[in-house]
Each structure stands twice: as structure tokens, then as C-alpha cells.
Amino acid sequence: MIEFVPQAFAVAFSFEVLIALAVGTFCGIIIGALPGLGTVLGLVMALPFTYVLDPATAVALLLAVYVSSIYGGSISAILINVPGTPQSAASVFDGYPMAQRGDGALALGYATIASFVGGIFSLMVLVMIAPQLAKFALRFGPIETFALIVFALTTIAWVSSGEMLKGLLSATIGLFLALVGPDAMTGQIRFHFDNLFLSAGLTVIPLLIGFFAVSEVLFQSATLKDAELPAVRSGGFKIPPWSEWKKRIVTLLRSCGIGSFIGVLPGTGATAAVFVAYADAKRRAPNPEDFGDGEPSGLIASESSNNAVSGGAMVPMMALGIPGDGGTVVLMGALTIHNVIPGVRLFSQQPDLVTQIFVLLFFANILMLVIGGFGANLFSRMLKIPTTLLMPLVFMMSVVGAYAIRSNPVDIVVIAVFGLIGFLLRLNRFPPAPIIIGFVLGSPLEVSLRQGLILTDMNFLAFFASPIALILFGITGLILLNLFGAGRLVGRVFGRSEPEA
Amino acid sequence: MPKGGQGRADLIYGLVAAVAASAMFAHTFSARYSNEFLFGDVSTVFFPRLLLGTIALLSLGLAFKGLRSTSTGGLPKIHFRRFALTFGATLVGIVLVWYLGYLIGMPVGVFLVGLALGYPRKLILAATSVAAPLIVWLVLAKFAQVSFPTGTLF
Amino acid sequence: MIRTLTLACIGMFVTGAALAEYPEKSIEVLVPFNAGSGPDASFRMLQPELEEILGQPMVVRNVGGAGGTVGAAQFATQAADGYHLAFMPVGTTTTQPHLRPVTYDDSSFEPICMTIQDPMGVSVSPDAGIESLDDLIAKAKAGTVTSGGPPPGSLPHIGQAAVAAAYDVEFKYVPHEGGSAAAKSILGGQVDVLVDPVGSILNYGLKPLVVLNGSRVDGAPDVPTIDEIGGKPLRYSIWFGLFAPAGTPDDVLAKLDKACQDGTATERYKETVANSGRTPRFMDRAEFSGFFKQQYQDNADLLTAIGLKK
Numbered sequence: 025m026i027e028f029v030p031q032a033f034a035v036a037f038s039f040e041v042l043i044a045l046a047v048g049t050f051c052g053i054i055i056g057a058l059p060g061l062g063t064v065l066g067l068v069m070a071l072p073f074t075y076v077l078d079p080a081t082a083v084a085l086l087l088a089v090y091v092s093s094i095y096g097g098s099i100s101a102i103l104i105n106v107p108g109t110p111q112s113a114a115s116v117f118d119g120y121p122m123a124q125r126g127d128g129a130l131a132l133g134y135a136t137i138a139s140f141v142g143g144i145f146s147l148m149v150l151v152m153i154a155p156q157l158a159k160f161a162l163r164f165g166p167i168e169t170f171a172l173i174v175f176a177l178t179t180i181a182w183v184s185s186g187e188m189l190k191g192l193l194s195a196t197i198g199l200f201l202a203l204v205g206p207d208a209m210t211g212q213i214r215f216h217f218d219n220l221f222l223s224a225g226l227t228v229i230p231l232l233i234g235f236f237a238v239s240e241v242l243f244q245s246a247t248l249k250d251a252e253l254p255a256v257r258s259g260g261f262k263i264p265p266w267s268e269w270k271k272r273i274v275t276l277l278r279s280c281g282i283g284s285f286i287g288v289l290p291g292t293g294a295t296a297a298v299f300v301a302y303a304d305a306k307r308r309a310p311n312p313e314d315f316g317d318g319e320p321s322g323l324i325a326s327e328s329s330n331n332a333v334s335g336g337a338m339v340p341m342m343a344l345g346i347p348g349d350g351g352t353v354v355l356m357g358a359l360t361i362h363n364v365i366p367g368v369r370l371f372s373q374q375p376d377l378v379t380q381i382f383v384l385l386f387f388a389n390i391l392m393l394v395i396g397g398f399g400a401n402l403f404s405r406m407l408k409i410p411t412t413l414l415m416p417l418v419f420m421m422s423v424v425g426a427y428a429i430r431s432n433p434v435d436i437v438v439i440a441v442f443g444l445i446g447f448l449l450r451l452n453r454f455p456p457a458p459i460i461i462g463f464v465l466g467s468p469l470e471v472s473l474r475q476g477l478i479l480t481d482m483n484f485l486a487f488f489a490s491p492i493a494l495i496l497f498g499i500t501g502l503i504l505l506n507l508f509g510a511g512r513l514v515g516r517v518f519g520r521s522e523p524e525a
Numbered sequence: 526m527p528k529g530g531q532g533r534a535d536l537i538y539g540l541v542a543a544v545a546a547s548a549m550f551a552h553t554f555s556a557r558y559s560n561e562f563l564f565g566d567v568s569t570v571f572f573p574r575l576l577l578g579t580i581a582l583l584s585l586g587l588a589f590k591g592l593r594s595t596s597t598g599g600l601p602k603i604h605f606r607r608f609a610l611t612f613g614a615t616l617v618g619i620v621l622v623w624y625l626g627y628l629i630g631m632p633v634g635v636f637l638v639g640l641a642l643g644y645p646r647k648l649i650l651a652a653t654s655v656a657a658p659l660i661v662w663l664v665l666a667k668f669a670q671v672s673f674p675t676g677t678l679f
Numbered sequence: 680m681i682r683t684l685t686l687a688c689i690g691m692f693v694t695g696a697a698l699a700e701y702p703e704k705s706i707e708v709l710v711p712f713n714a715g716s717g718p719d720a721s722f723r724m725l726q727p728e729l730e731e732i733l734g735q736p737m738v739v740r741n742v743g744g745a746g747g748t749v750g751a752a753q754f755a756t757q758a759a760d761g762y763h764l765a766f767m768p769v770g771t772t773t774t775q776p777h778l779r780p781v782t783y784d785d786s787s788f789e790p791i792c793m794t795i796q797d798p799m800g801v802s803v804s805p806d807a808g809i810e811s812l813d814d815l816i817a818k819a820k821a822g823t824v825t826s827g828g829p830p831p832g833s834l835p836h837i838g839q840a841a842v843a844a845a846y847d848v849e850f851k852y853v854p855h856e857g858g859s860a861a862a863k864s865i866l867g868g869q870v871d872v873l874v875d876p877v878g879s880i881l882n883y884g885l886k887p888l889v890v891l892n893g894s895r896v897d898g899a900p901d902v903p904t905i906d907e908i909g910g911k912p913l914r915y916s917i918w919f920g921l922f923a924p925a926g927t928p929d930d931v932l933a934k935l936d937k938a939c940q941d942g943t944a945t946e947r948y949k950e951t952v953a954n955s956g957r958t959p960r961f962m963d964r965a966e967f968s969g970f971f972k973q974q975y976q977d978n979a980d981l982l983t984a985i986g987l988k989k
Contacts, residue, residue, distance in 0.1 A: 064714070065671070067714075067715075068714040068715075068741070069665075069669040069670070069671060071714070071723070072669075072670060072726075072739075075726075075727050162863065162866050162867035162868075163867055164867070165864055165867050165868075165869035166853075166864070166869060167869075189583065189586060189587055189590065190587065192583055193542065193580065193583040193584060193587060196576055196579050196580050196583060197542075197580060199576050200549075200573065200576045200577065200580065203572065203573050203576070205744070205745070206744065206745040206746070206830070207569045207830075208830055208854065208855070208856050209566060209569070209830065209854045210566075210569055210830060210831055210854065211745070211746065211778070211779070211830040211831050211832050211833075211854075212558075212569050212779075213745060213779070214558070214569060214570070214573065215549070215552075215573070220749065220752055220753075220782070221749070223744065223745055223748075223749060224742075224743070224744025224745060224749040225744065238615065241611065241615070241638070242608060242611060242612055242615075244642070245604070245607050245608045245610075245611035245612075245641065245642055246603035246604055246605070246607065246608040247601060247602075247603060247604070248604075248607075248642070248643075290860070290863065340863075344862075344863070344866065344883065344884070345859070345862075345882045345883055345884070346859045346860075346862060346863050346883070347715075347859065353713070353714075353715040353716065354714050354715035355715070356715060357714065357715030357716065357719060357720040357723070358715070360720050360955045361720060361723050361724055361951065361955075363950070363951055363954045363955075365882060365954060365955060365956065367882045367883065367884060368883075368884040369881075369882070369884070410644060411642075412639060412642040412643055412644035413639060413644050413649070413650065413653065415638065415639075415642055416634075416635040416636075416638040416639040416642070416644075416650075416653075416654070417635065417653070417657055419615055419618065419634070419635065419638050420631055420634070420635050420657060420658055420661065421661070423618070423619065423622055423627075423631065423634070423674075424627075424661060424665065424671075424673070427672065427673065427674050428665070428671045428672055428673075430713070430741060430742055430743055430744070431672045431740055431741075431742050431753075432742065432744075432749070433623065433674075436619055436622070436623065436674070437619075439619075440615060440616060440619055443612075443615065444612065447608075448538075451534075451600050451601065451603070452531075452534045452535065452538055452600060453531075470572045471855075471856065473572070474566055474567060474572070475853050475854070475855070475864075477566065477567060478566050478825075478851065478852075478853050479825065479853060479869060479870075482567075670736075670738045670739075672740050
């Protein structure tokens with residue numbers, strides 16, 4: 025495959041492809057930064073424009089949108105406490121506090137570079153071991169997937185900032201919300217109370233918008249001091265010093281690894297991967313109490329892992345023809361229309377195309393770094409309007425984004441209802457992330473459990489017979505033990521009233 | 526009874542959640558959820574009931590914690606009037622968008638929310654309320670063919 | 680006489696003009712599945728052809744959920760003015776209505792044309808050591824065979840149930856979120872069988888054992904049909920068609936029918952579809968209408984026979 029690289033580079037440097045990459049990156053960043061739109065919608069919007077383009081240019085445009093929209097979400101997460109995409113939900117924890125204390129430019133610097141490293145890391149993984157990784161991913165059947173998701177649920181502990189009980193409660197509610205709508209196993213529709221629109225279930229972006237964006241609007245309305253103050257006081261782009269990076273290299277690499285790995289395994293998704301990476305970083309940090317207060321490691325963990333998922337998700341797509349996440353579903357559909365059929369046959373029959381895709385992905389990441397760096401200044405300046413003027417616009421984007429994904433009025437109702445609920449929960453110190461974690465994992469958790477039960481004839485103990493599952497359950501158990509310290513379990517959960525920072 | 530606002534809030538939230546979860550739990554026994562089994566599978570309400578039961582238990586735990594809370598700390602101070610106005614404005618905005626369509630409803634909605642929040646310069650607010658939704662519509666609906674609410678009245 | 684002729688000419692001119700005017704603006708096509716999915720991609724292959732022929736943009740609106748029923752229900756209520764069409768598969772229109780309460784039936788839609796018909800095949804993992812359908816049946820008789828696919832009521836599910844019933848064995852069905860999720864389980868060795876369109880089977884790298892069709896499939900010329908190996912004449916395929924709401928004017932339908940016919944005849948379309956592993960198949964309005972009504976009835980009987988419909 026290495027023999028195709030020079031040709032692939034030549035194509036990448038052609039005028040149309042460069043333009044496609046640049047336009048795709050720029051638009052992708054904006055789409056990511058505007059709350060409510062998201063990567064999948066960005067790809068869907070770009071799709072019709074690719075019909076008239078040749079395959080290389082089309083792929084360039086789509087990959088650029090894919091990669092840079094993931095990064096774009098961090099911009100609004102950091103500057104206005106609203107994640108632009110679900111994958112940036114964890115970036116608000118440390119990004120926004122950094123911006124509030126004047127380190128906004130630094131935060132954007134961390135986010136941009138971490139996103140770039142995440143993208144390149146997963147690209148290298150993709151290039152070097154895609155087929156082998158895909159084979160390994162196949163060993164994750166329903167039972168192993170169930171074990172993985174149970175493990176992922178433990179991350180709730182690290183994003184509950186001391187209010188464990190409330191975090192658990194939110195997460196369980198999130199799990200339950202995921203069950204509204206069609207049951208993937210039987211097709212029966214649950215909890216829709218005979219409403220046609222509810223029968224389609226709920227989706228994550230409206231929930232995220234309601235819970236983060238609208239509740240932020242409401243929260244500002246309740247607590248804002250001065251109507252004239254600009255929402256964004258510190259923005260711009262500043263590259264953090266090497267000394268700061270050196271301390272955090274391990275965190276960075278581990279988060280990239282976690283993102284790539286979870287991206288490869290279809291079923292969990294980028295949002296879950298980000299929280300696992302965040303929890304892991306917090307768990308291992310010498311200063312876990314700083315997480316959630318503007319500790320750069322938290323931001324790095326979040327932004328590198330979400331971009332790493334992009335490369336990871338492309339592994340099963342390219343090697344097996346099985347999409348790894350929502351974005352790759354659209355990507356695959358787009359590739360198919362352009363006569364590029366991902367799967368086992370692609371690697372053997374069209375290796376030049378495969379190399380082309382890798383090279384384009386490389387360039388997409390580079391452009392994301394460059395345009396992101398220069399663009400950050402622009403975006404920060406644009407957001408320097410008073411909060412009271414910005415929040416109505418956030419509200420506008422919320423409505424647009426909620427309806428855009430599937431034209432279902434339920435989604436618009438969701439943003440209002442969960443905006444209110446999010447506000448009430450925020451008021452009473454409920455951590456915002458667990459409900460999203462629960463929602464994202466609810467359906468895969470139930471489906472994998474029930475599939476596993478069918479396969480083992482209702483014998484749950486047989487779940488422990490799988491080596492991979494056993495290892496994952498073991499790690500989960502250790503984490504729980506460590507977390508609670510056997511005897512202090514009750515005292516910890518029904519804790520004293522002072523929450524940890 | 527708890528002394529501080531925090532404890533009271535926990536108690537109320539916990540009780541509300543527990544009641545809601547129990548009601549849903551009861552709902553799972555209604556006739557519509559009877560029997561669509563495959564072999565070896567659990568019923569479609571098995572997992573929901575598991576979750577609802579957990580929610581009920583955790584909520585009661587929260588209520589209990591609130592009851593026994595000794596802290597006198599309260600919830601953050603809020604401007605209730607401004608909050609209520611803003612929430613009302615968002616609701617009105619949404620209803621207008623739904624019934625009259627995005628092009629009419631959204632500018633009104635944006636304006637109302639801005640008013641409720643207290644943005645002082647009404648003229649700029651009005652201009653933004655018209656310009657921003659229009660620009661977004663032109664780019665997304667016309668150019669990128671994204672779906673926008675078109676109003677159910679006409 | 681001259682008066683009659685003049686009136687006739689004016690009449691023709693007016694109706695001709697009215698005919699010539701459709702379409703005057705962009706046409707919305709509802710796809711009741713999410714963007715990038717099989718049905719969505721299948722339509723997008725046709726989209727550029729139709730846009731070129733009709734001279735107006737065709738805007739895709741994805742309304743996914745519950746096997747396409749949410750989108751189809753919404754579509755059934757839309758204006759029958761020719762500017763609202765839908766691209767729907769066999770499952771949404773002819774099997775789902777029999778399985779759960781929906782607000783539409785076969786009389787809610789006007790079929791315009793069929794564009795793709797993919798015969799399905801029975802497939803297993805290439806590493807499973809199963810060489811033919813007989814091997815599979817023998818395995819099922821000797822022990823347990825698991826089959827996977829989309830939720831019950833979908834064509835793959837019905838297909839595998841029908842095969843099992845025809846050979847008097849049982850497959851333990853393990854539902855997945857969709858065909859590709861099931862393919863992953865087959866490749867991973869957790870599940871044994873997947874019944875899916877032959878093109879998709881090949882794309883996943885699975886091994887087709889038999890084709891549930893009257894004739895062999897181009898993409899898999901060595902795979903026998905069920906008739907050839909002496910089995911019952913099972914015919915299962917996933918087809919996609921363009922529809923309009925009931926009550927759409929006849930001239931509009933005729934124009935769309937013609938556009939569909941021309942669009943599916945282009946080399947570009949045929950090549951793109953074939954490359955993706957699908958089988959282009961055009962059925963015009965007259966033929967498709969009859970076929971559609973027949974399928975609606977046949978699938979109702981089939982579902983009852985397999986025991987899915989009460």
C-alpha cells in the first residue's frame with residue numbers, strides 16, 4: 025500500500041481537493057461550534073454538494089467536515105458553557121472554568137492541539153493495524169459489549185463531582201429515557217402513550233441542547249448580574265507552553281488510546297468514549313480535585329479522545345463495511361454513492377483508494393489545526409457580545425438544531441422540557457453529565473444484555489465464561505471497590521452535605 | 526424537617542422523582558405491554574422495570590438524605606421574575622414557531638427572550654431578531670436543504 | 680366546426696401548459712430512515728438523475744424511526760400536490776402495517792415506480808465450515824442454530840423464519856439494531872445465520888448459501904437458487920419504490936413515472952447501483968401498482984402463516 029502514497033499526495037495537492045478540504049474544515053468548525061447541529065447533521069448537509077464532485081474531492085470534503093466538526097464543538101463548550109456537539113459534553117467541565125478565569129485563549133489552544141493529536145493518533149492506528157483491529161473488534165459480541173458498557177457506566181462516579189447519589193439518580197433516569205420508543209429487540213414501542221411522534225423515541229442532540237443550552241439560557245436569566253457584560257471575556261488562541269504539555273503527555277496519549285479503542289468497537293459511541301477518557305484521566309491524576317475547575321488535563325482528555333474516535337470508527341467501516349458510529353454511517357452512505365464500497369473487498373481490490381482516504385484524512389487533520397488556530401480568534405471575537413443578546417441566539421440555534429435532525433416535533437418539546445428540568449437540576453447541584461451518559465448507553469446496554477441472554481439461554485452466569493467479559497467485569501469490580509472502599513460504601517453515597525469541588 | 530433550602534430541595538426532588546418512577550412502574554403493567562416474547566428473551570418491560578425500581582429507590586434515598594440534612598445552606602439566589610419571563614418567552618417562541626412557522630415565529634421568539642433577559646438596547650435586539658434567524662434560514666434551509674418547521678396553521 | 684377545433688386547441692394548450700408546468704419548484708422526498716442508511720443511499724443514487732430530468736431540486740427529508748413507520752405515517756398526511764413524494768421499502772409499506780397499529784395502509788399511497796429489487800440470500804460466516812444450505816439444516820436438526828437480523832417484522836426476519844419453516848427446523852432469532860450489526864455478530868462467530876440482500880452479504884464478506892429468488896444473482900453467479908437445490912419456491916427480496924400520497928393528480932403521476940423510467944435507465948445510475956451491490960429493477964406505474972397491492976395482501980398471509988401476525 026505504501027507504493028500508492030506519492031500518487032495519493034499528488035491528488036491531495038490538487039486544487040479542487042485543497043479547496044474542498046479548506047471549505048469543509050471551515051464549515052465543519054462552524055457547524056460544530058453552533059450548538060445543536062452536530063457532526064451527523066454536518067455530514068448530511070454536505071452530502072448533496074458532493075454529487076457533482078469526483079470521489080477524491082467528495083471524500084476530502086466529507087472527511088474535513090467530519091473531523092473538524094468534532095473539534096468545533098469545543099469552541100462553544102469552552103466559551104459559553106454549551107457543548108456544540110455531544111462529543112464535547114465533557115469539555116465544558118474544565119474548558120468553561122478556564123475561560124471564566126481569563127484563560128480562554130489557552131483553553132482553545134489546548135483543545136485545538138489535543139484534537140489534532142487525537143486525530144493523527146487514530147489515523148496512525150487506522151493505517152497500521154486496521155484489519156487486525158477489526159478482527160479483534162469482532163470478538164466483542166453481545167456479552168463482551170455488555171461488559172464494556174457496564175464498565176463505561178462507572179465513569180459516572182468521576183463526573184458527579186462529589187454528589188454521587190444525584191449522579192447515580194440522573195444516570196439511571198438517562199438510561200430509562202433511552203428506552204422510550206421502539207424496542208430494538210422486538211420492535212414493540214414503549215412509553216409513547218399512543219403519540220405518533222413519541223413512538224420514534226428520543227435522540228441525544230435535542231436532549232443535550234435542552235439540558236445544556238436551554239438550561240444555560242434559563243440559568244443565566246436567573247443568576248446573571250449585569251446585562252451589559254459580554255458573554256465571552258477571554259478568547260483567542262494561545263499555544264500552551266511545552267512545560268505544561270510535558271506534564272500531561274501520558275494523559276494525552278492514554279485518552280487518544282481510549283478514544284481510538286472505543287471508536288473501533290461499534291456500540292458505545294464517541295460520547296461514551298469521551299467520558300471514559302475523562303474519568304480515566306481524573307482517576308489517575310495527582311490532583312483530581314482540580315478536575316471540573318479548569319484543569320487542562322480534563323480538557324485534553326476530552327478533546328483528544330473525541331477526535332481519536334473518528335479514526336477508530338473508521339476502522340470497522342473501512343475494514344468490514346460496518347459503520348462504527350453515527351458519522352460513519354453517513355460517510356459510508358456517501359462513499360457508496362460515489363462507488364467506493366468500504367469493506368473487505370476495498371482493501372484487496374482498490375488499495376489505491378484506501379491510501380487516498382488515509383492521506384486525505386491526514387490533510388483534514390492538519391487543516392483543522394491550522395484553520396482552527398486562526399479561526400479561534402475570529403470566533404471568540406464574534407461571541408464577545410453581551411450574554412443577554414447571545415442567549416436568545418443560543419435559543420434560536422437550539423430550536424433549529426432540534427428539528428433539523430429528524431423533523432420530529434417531539435424534539436422541540438424535548439428542548440423546552442429538558443431545558444426546565446436541566447435548570448432545576450442545576451439549581452440543586454445535580455451534575456449535568458450523568459444523564460447524558462445514561463441516555464447514550466441505555467439502549468446498547470439493554471440490547472446487549474438481552475442478546476446475551478438469548479444466546480446463553482437466560483443463563484446470566486454464562487456471561488462470565490467469556491474471557492474478555494470477565495476481564496472487563498473484573499476491572500469494573502476493582503474500580504467500584506476502590507471507589508467505595510468496602511465499608512465506607514454507605515457513608516460515601518449518602519454523604520455529608522459538603523460536596524467536593 | 527430539614528432546616529436549610531438544600532435539604533428541603535433534596536426532599537422535594539426525591540419525592541417527586543419517586544412518585545413519577547412509581548407511576549411509570551405501574552404503567553408497565555398495562556395491557557399494551559403484554560407478551561411479545563421471543564424464545565430465551567425477557568419481556569420488553571423487564572429492563573424498564575429494573576430501571577424504574579432503581580430510580581424509585583435512589584429517589585427515596587435522596588428524599589431521606591434531604592430529610593436528615595443538617596446543613597443550613599440554601600440554593601443559589603435567583604431572580605425569579607426574570608427567570609419566569611425568560612422561560613415564558615422560550616415557550617411562547619416555541620409555540621409560535623410550531624404554529625406559524627420558523628420565519629415568523631423565530632424572530633418573535635428571539636426578541637421576546639432577549640427582552641425577558643433584559644437586554645437594554647431594544648433597537649439592536651429587534652434588528653438581530655430579524656437578521657439572525659433569516660441568515661440561518663438562508664444558509665441552512667435554502668442552501669443546505671435542512672428541514673425547518675413550516676407552521677401547522679398554514 | 681372551426682369553433683370546436685379552436686376550442687379544442689385552446690383546451691389542449693391550457694392542459695398542455697398545465698402539464699408542462701409541473702414541477703415548478705423543488706420536490707420534497709421523504710425517506711423514512713436516517714441519512715446514510717440503506718434506503719437513504721438507495722434513493723440518493725437516483726436523486727441526481729431525477730433532478731436532471733425534472734429540472735428541479737429533489738430535497739430529501741429523513742424522518743427515521745420504528746422501521747420507517749413514523750415517516751410513512753407522516754407522509755400519509757401530506758398534500759397530494761405532487762411536491763411531496765416518498766421513497767419507501769417493502770417492509771415499511773407492506774409488512775409493518777400488519778404487525779402493529781399504524782395510521783396508513785395500502786390505500787394511503789399511490790405507487791409510482793419501483794427502482795431497486797434486491798433478492799435475499801441465506802448467509803453464514805466464511806469460517807463456519809458450512810458449505811451449503813443442507814449443511815445448515817443438518818446443523819439445525821442436530822443442535823441449535825442462531826440467526827440474526829433487524830427487529831422482528833423486518834424482511835430479513837421474515838426470510839429466515841420462512842426458510843426455517845420450509846425445512847421444518849427452528850432458528851433461534853437474535854434481533855439486532857440492523858443488518859450491519861447482525862453481520863458483525865456473524866463474522867464474530869456469535870450468531871450463525873443472516874438472511875439479507877445478496878449484495879449486502881457480499882459487501883460484509885459473508886458467504887451466501889442460497890438465493891431466495893427465481894434466478895441467480897449477477898453478483899454471485901455461483902450461488903444456487905432455492906429452486907435449484909430442490910427447496911420450496913421461496914421468494915424474498917427487498918424492494919424500494921417511489922410513492923405519492925393517495926389523490927395525487929394523474930398527470931403528475933404519469934410525469935413522475937416517465938422521469939423514473941428515464942432516470943433508472945441511465946448508465947450512471949445502473950453502474951452506481953450495481954457497484955454498491957444492489958440490483959436495479961424498474962417497474963412502471965401500472966405494473967408496480969398491481970405488484971404493490973399483491974405484496975400487501977401476500978405479506979399479510981405470510982405473516983399469519985409464520986405466526987407473527989395474530
